[in-house]
Amino acid sequence: MVYEQAYAYGSQGSAIRALFEYGRQRAALVGREKICDFSLGNPSTPPPQAVLEAFRSVLEEDPMATHGYTSAVGCDELRSALAESLTRRFGMAFAPGDLFITCGAAPALTACFGALTLGHETEFIALAPFFPEYKVFAETFGGKLRVVPADEKDFQIDFAALEGTLNPRTQAVVINSPNNPSGVVYTEETLRKLGELLRQKSREAGHPIYLISDEPYRELTYGGVKTPFVPDYYDDTLVCYSWSKCLSLPGDRLGYVLVPEKAADAKKVFAAVAGASRMLGHVCAPSLIQKAVARCVDVMPDLRVYEKNRNLLLEALPKMGYECAKPDGAFYLFFRAPWGDGASFGAAAKEKDLLAVPAGSFGCPNHLRIAYCVDTEVVERSLPVFEALIKEKR
Numbered sequence: 001m002v003y004e005q006a007y008a009y010g011s012q013g014s015a016i017r018a019l020f021e022y023g024r025q026r027a028a029l030v031g032r033e034k035i036c037d038f039s040l041g042n043p044s045t046p047p048p049q050a051v052l053e054a055f056r057s058v059l060e061e062d063p064m065a066t067h068g069y070t071s072a073v074g075c076d077e078l079r080s081a082l083a084e085s086l087t088r089r090f091g092m093a094f095a096p097g098d099l100f101i102t103c104g105a106a107p108a109l110t111a112c113f114g115a116l117t118l119g120h121e122t123e124f125i126a127l128a129p130f131f132p133e134y135k136v137f138a139e140t141f142g143g144k145l146r147v148v149p150a151d152e153k154d155f156q157i158d159f160a161a162l163e164g165t166l167n168p169r170t171q172a173v174v175i176n177s178p179n180n181p182s183g184v185v186y187t188e189e190t191l192r193k194l195g196e197l198l199r200q201k202s203r204e205a206g207h208p209i210y211l212i213s214d215e216p217y218r219e220l221t222y223g224g225v226k227t228p229f230v231p232d233y234y235d236d237t238l239v240c241y242s243w244s245k246c247l248s249l250p251g252d253r254l255g256y257v258l259v260p261e262k263a264a265d266a267k268k269v270f271a272a273v274a275g276a277s278r279m280l281g282h283v284c285a286p287s288l289i290q291k292a293v294a295r296c297v298d299v300m301p302d303l304r305v306y307e308k309n310r311n312l313l314l315e316a317l318p319k320m321g322y323e324c325a326k327p328d329g330a331f332y333l334f335f336r337a338p339w340g341d342g343a344s345f346g347a348a349a350k351e352k353d354l355l356a357v358p359a360g361s362f363g364c365p366n367h368l369r370i371a372y373c374v375d376t377e378v379v380e381r382s383l384p385v386f387e388a389l390i391k392e393k394r
């Protein structure tokens, strides 16, 4: 006998991972140069030089400190450097005690959902298109995830639909900007309206409705667009961050939860985040990477390859007739299936060895996502395939 829910999560896997595994097998069979694999959001640029040097310098120091446990909340060097950097960059005062260091955004998010779950009635709201793992994260401690349909006009927020879904059982709304899978960055106006709505609904519910801001792509923006800092728009915001994408360190596993002091019951929420992490088996994030990142908290990603790929796709696909969301950030392009639905178009693309993820599990079954964090050569090779696909059913 096994835990049914765990068995279901473990045996079903995710559509993204399944396509990625297919890509690996197909590459072994026909050669990687024959396929255009846009399945996985795995950064394709190496970590910045300063980060690699920081790793080396930590390794040359006291091995007992480098390889020993740190405090569960994270090591002092990282929390202090980070608090100072965030204060300077975003003009809001943060202290090391506001930061809980995690093994990436996924456990940070799960800990936030866990900290806010009151029982099986607890609801969380995600806005389509959304990262499919939110459902697993929200359900881990017994909550439910409700999904607000996408505003397919511009992939900002359908406020009427959100207002209709918020209710007194809602404990938090989770947002992700720049967004996976749409690449869209929420505007200041969107965040202002969201803040107003959540303040009003919190008053009506008689308790704070938190905003969980999932920000692994915060620093990945293009064309002069900047990601607005979400706690500026709503006090009761918990920020979940990760260095997976920004510093190209997804396998090293490092991120944090920021609970700003001005958030309602901040101290209690922070302790509950720590408790939920403990319940998930968190001991501490790896010491080596904590100490290395403490030395380069201000290092920014090199976006040149992503920007080149994005521009190539954005120039070519709409001319062929593809309808794309405006990808101001992250490294994803989201397009409407030009015929059929996302799944049938994805299957036709797969037959031509072009791997795009149908967006049903992101809450947009008529769309597909391509992760353009690949070599530019792959993007160039994919363009005739995109052209052939759209012509096929005209």
Ligand code: PLP
Binding pocket: 041, 103, 104, 105, 106, 107, 131, 176, 180, 214, 216, 241, 242, 243, 244, 250, 254, 255
């Ligand atoms: N949130 C979003 C929107 C993501 O795209 C990802 C990873 O792709 C995560 C969270 C998880 O990030 P991490 O690797 O830091 O756990």
